[in-house]
Amino acid sequence: MQFHQDGFVPGDPEIVDPADRYPAFAGAQGPLPASVDVLIVGCGPAGLTLAAQLAAFADIKTCIVEQKSEPMRRGQADGIACRTMEMFNAFGFAERVLKEACWITETTFWRPDPATPERIARSGVVQDVEDGLSEFPHVVLNQARVHDFYLERMRKSAAKLEPFYARRVVGLVRDADGVTVTLERTEPANDTTTETVRARYVVGCDGARSAVRAAIGRELVGDSANHAWGVMDLLAVTDFPDIRCKALIQSAHEGSIIVIPREGGHLVRLYVELTALDAGERVAARHIPLDALIAKAQRILHPYRLDPKEVPWWSVYEIGQRLTDKFDDVPEAETATHAPRVFIAGDACHTHSPKAGQGMNVSMQDAFNLGWKLAAVLRGRSPERLLATYSAERRAIAKELIDFDREWAALLASAHADGREVDPEATRRYFVTHGRYTAGTATRYAPALLTGDGRHQHLATGFVVGTRFHSAPVVRLADAKPVHLGHVIEADGRFRIFIFAPAGDLSAETSTVRWLCAWLADDPVSPVHRYTRDGEDIDAVIDVRAVFQEPHRTLDIGTLPPLLLPTKGRLGLRDYEKVFCADHRTGGHDIFAMRGIDRAAGCMVVVRPDQYVAQVLPLDGHAALAAYFDGFMQPQREAVPPRMAEAAGA
Numbered sequence: 001m002q003f004h005q006d007g008f009v010p011g012d013p014e015i016v017d018p019a020d021r022y023p024a025f026a027g028a029q030g031p032l033p034a035s036v037d038v039l040i041v042g043c044g045p046a047g048l049t050l051a052a053q054l055a056a057f058a059d060i061k062t063c064i065v066e067q068k069s070e071p072m073r074r075g076q077a078d079g080i081a082c083r084t085m086e087m088f089n090a091f092g093f094a095e096r097v098l099k100e101a102c103w104i105t106e107t108t109f110w111r112p113d114p115a116t117p118e119r120i121a122r123s124g125v126v127q128d129v130e131d132g133l134s135e136f137p138h139v140v141l142n143q144a145r146v147h148d149f150y151l152e153r154m155r156k157s158a159a160k161l162e163p164f165y166a167r168r169v170v171g172l173v174r175d176a177d178g179v180t181v182t183l184e185r186t187e188p189a190n191d192t193t194t195e196t197v198r199a200r201y202v203v204g205c206d207g208a209r210s211a212v213r214a215a216i217g218r219e220l221v222g223d224s225a226n227h228a229w230g231v232m233d234l235l236a237v238t239d240f241p242d243i244r245c246k247a248l249i250q251s252a253h254e255g256s257i258i259v260i261p262r263e264g265g266h267l268v269r270l271y272v273e274l275t276a277l278d279a280g281e282r283v284a285a286r287h288i289p290l291d292a293l294i295a296k297a298q299r300i301l302h303p304y305r306l307d308p309k310e311v312p313w314w315s316v317y318e319i320g321q322r323l324t325d326k327f328d329d330v331p332e333a334e335t336a337t338h339a340p341r342v343f344i345a346g347d348a349c350h351t352h353s354p355k356a357g358q359g360m361n362v363s364m365q366d367a368f369n370l371g372w373k374l375a376a377v378l379r380g381r382s383p384e385r386l387l388a389t390y391s392a393e394r395r396a397i398a399k400e401l402i403d404f405d406r407e408w409a410a411l412l413a414s415a416h417a418d419g420r421e422v423d424p425e426a427t428r429r430y431f432v433t434h435g436r437y438t439a440g441t442a443t444r445y446a447p448a449l450l451t452g453d454g455r456h457q458h459l460a461t462g463f464v465v466g467t468r469f470h471s472a473p474v475v476r477l478a479d480a481k482p483v484h485l486g487h488v489i490e491a492d493g494r495f496r497i498f499i500f501a502p503a504g505d506l507s508a509e510t511s512t513v514r515w516l517c518a519w520l521a522d523d524p525v526s527p528v529h530r531y532t533r534d535g536e537d538i539d540a541v542i543d544v545r546a547v548f549q550e551p552h553r554t555l556d557i558g559t560l561p562p563l564l565l566p567t568k569g570r571l572g573l574r575d576y577e578k579v580f581c582a583d584h585r586t587g588g589h590d591i592f593a594m595r596g597i598d599r600a601a602g603c604m605v606v607v608r609p610d611q612y613v614a615q616v617l618p619l620d621g622h623a624a625l626a627a628y629f630d631g632f633m634q635p636q637r638e639a640v641p642p643r644m645a646e647a648a649g650a
Contacts, residue, residue: 053371075143083440
């Protein structure tokens, strides 16, 4: 998809007239609500991810505020990792991102030409993402477009949520029952107007200079590499052959460049190494102009020509990695006795260098982790102690990624801090070795309240407990449609239980699958029964689906247990999308082989609402399954079994 031929124009490229791509701004600019369940501060990637998650629930009153006067038009971050694309699919806009974005399939490496060191020469090419790591590619798209997709989902949601712009937090007071936040209107006509909002919970997604973080006494702590870099998006004419590939260039004497091709077929982003800084010096004090940034890029690219025609956005920055000690307002010593009221996410609690592409991606994963937990507590599904798991899980992940980012940023510099020259070949090796970090798939939650200990991991070696659910192709039984199993996981706050059946298991009335489905549907201690309220659909809280080894044409849909063919909704219509089969067609993919599932025993794979594997259990592990959910959910009923669908074909 090509655009920007006549200059950079923000907005939806499918709208022909650039003037119509962003209609006149008409955000929610009336007075703020006096009280809400959740107040989100900041309309960046983290804030919008959280808002989009909570907007799915009409019974949760959410408000999101932003200091800027209108939505973003020109983005800052642009790299979208494979794992983030998986999350976007849960929010329903992955296909739109794929259509507009630039796909990164290869990364090239350039170093000084051994024969003529003042010239650069290509030294290697690697595949950007290893085969089979995800069904989605690594892509690049203007951050503002990601914001657009989130805002559209929020408008179409049950809550019909719109942000309030031009609001700045100037006060925050916590008490036992909630938080009182004072905000100041920032439009010139309202420079003395303040508003007060009472919230049960507040989430600061307001960036590295977070007012919310300051209000709860947290600090970003870390160090700086004392090195300045520049970044610019440009439309240019060049004879550099890899301008439409991701390229890592290390010159002999002028420094390094990272080339990131952008959407539209013409736009490109350059990260340009500029200069060393004195200890404690800020890059702003250097007053580096755009012309200097362009000139440095031209020298590094020698002997290739770079002729900029337009620069829609540029900036200079110093590298630093910083982290807070905790991502909520409860002191570590009080975690067991006090539930958090205020949270921070994204750049408010961790900052990275831009070159590993982690900042925006990790920020959105923070919010995805927190969103379903807030919803579960606010809707009475879980006790408040669930909220303590957010900081525990996400800070550990942020620490790992910051350590990776520090090493990667050092490798990309022209020289180490101790004066040693950097080996470009070492950069290439590190990139290949650590590809799962840059793809966003390296995250693994440690065993804790929400994550099992993996004692039954042998039953499904490819669904690693604590990691994201690694989707694979299957065939839907009812209509023979080939689908990806992971794509049934929507951002709706529900848990999933995937039943992987032993071969031939369904035919016998005493089969483990029938036994498990009957127990889940009717036993008072089963999590499906225990945590589903009267009058709700059977899958309102826990969505149970099954995958069989047999080819789809050999399995009789009329033999399915009622739980796998339930009636739902006001009209009691049957849901035909709960059951799948391994893909045995020519060129198909057998999910049992791909994910190392024990064919003889089968298993259950429990998946959290944020797409992470919580447990792998044997099909007869009823007690262990019940104990897992009992650890963090509140019973909705005790002994009255739910109204189940009639058996299929009855």
